[in-house]
Amino acid sequence: MTMLSRRAFLTASTALALAGPLQASAPETPGVDFGPQTVRDLARDLASRPYEPRPTVPQDWLDLTYDQYRDIRFAQGRALWTGTDKSYNVDFFAPGLYFPRTIKVWTVEDGQARPVGFDLDLFDKGKLVPKLTREDPALGYSGLRLRTDLGHPSGKTEYAVFQGASYFRAIGLGLTYGLSARGLALKTADPEGEEFPDFTQFWLEAPAPGQKNMVVHALMDSPSVTGAYRFDISPGDSAVMEVEAVLFPRTDLDNVGLAPLTSMFFFDETNRHRFDDFRPAVHDNDGLMIWNGAGEVIWRPLANPLRLQVSSFVDNGPRGFGLMQRARDLGHYADLEAHYHNRPGLWVKPHGDWGRGAVTLVEIPTDKEIYDNIVAYWRPAEPIAAGSEHEMSYRLTWGAAAPVDTGLPRVLNTRMGEHHDGTRLVTVDFEASPLFAEGPDMMQIVVHSPHADTSDGVLQHNPDTGGLRLAFTFDPGTRDHAELRAQLRKDGQPASEVWLYRWTPS
16 A cells, blocks of 8 residues: 655645746637537547556656755746636646646636646746756646635635645635545555556636636546546635546446545554654544444544554445544644644535445554555445446535534544553543533443453543543453444434544554
């Protein structure tokens, strides 16, 4: 299983965008017809032919160091649609280093698509940047950033980025970039290695004056599949993306992940003892939330295991799932630079019936916070057959909390350590709720493990959170793992999320 260093991508992208933007190609550039079926037709045609990898950029671009790459900056005032009455500006990123292949970008207006050409003169280059090849068919941009009026006095501000393979990310107002989404995950945790499809072309629909949303189309290609994607993107307290996609498999897609999310979890109170660090916790997200088709709400705290682990939560017609960041106080991380307390969560709401399958969580061991080691996605129960056309649609919401009201108190935090009798002690904090108004004595505790002996549990009021804290012990014996489950109930009905955890020795 490959772990990706997306921290570097985030840092490089942010540094490039701060300096400013670039112009589009000249208005007189001849256009080609573009309609609702254009990208779908291109993807279908592409899937009918053998896969051909795109060429890489010239070697001198690939040989750029991290500092040299950061020193290539956009010229001020040259963003796409700068100086027009359109409600958006679009910045573009340089190729090279982490981005060996480039994308092709088009603007769409009045049913006509026109290319946005690559021009090195649209970038400011610092003293660290060597002389670079300027003319090569493979040269182009590595990604794009969306900016619009979000009330900032300095002008249009950023909130979404597409860059690298099929990765993209967004933030709500006041939040800091963290986890990423992908167009598709293929062969994740496969012993033969993962396949990373690429978005190879983008079409940007020109927005009208005052238009709040932005529509972006993307063409995907990989050895196993092609795809046509449409993103209807709206900024705000949460950034919302309505995603419509159709996949055209070249081969049977057996190990496939739909609506995949990629994040980082290094440590928290469950595994703090393993790391010599001044901070009490380091993570982009601290748990996987699932609202399954049966109406059960699950909270699975994330882990940084010593060995790769894959968890499957079998379901039929999921209501939603997402990687969340529930620890929101600066003091929980004590990090004045990374701002982990401001990282967004990302909620996936499927449209229509996604049928049988499993929300799948992949947790990869890591010894550094620069690596994204968490992947979550929907895996259909049946392969997507070669030669078929698989349509799907879903909503992505990037914000401080999941945009759903399940009616059940959420898990706020999980702590774990050795008990004085040699067993393991677990505490689970639930947020304040009217369901707890009559006190802990009115609640029923349900604690279970198929692998370990557990205590009955003790429930107490937590004056710090206003909610309840469940504490229990378990004894895994000589086992190398233990699945744990806990929930609060009242009058025989659920009174909290279901807390699930996989313990492994550390």
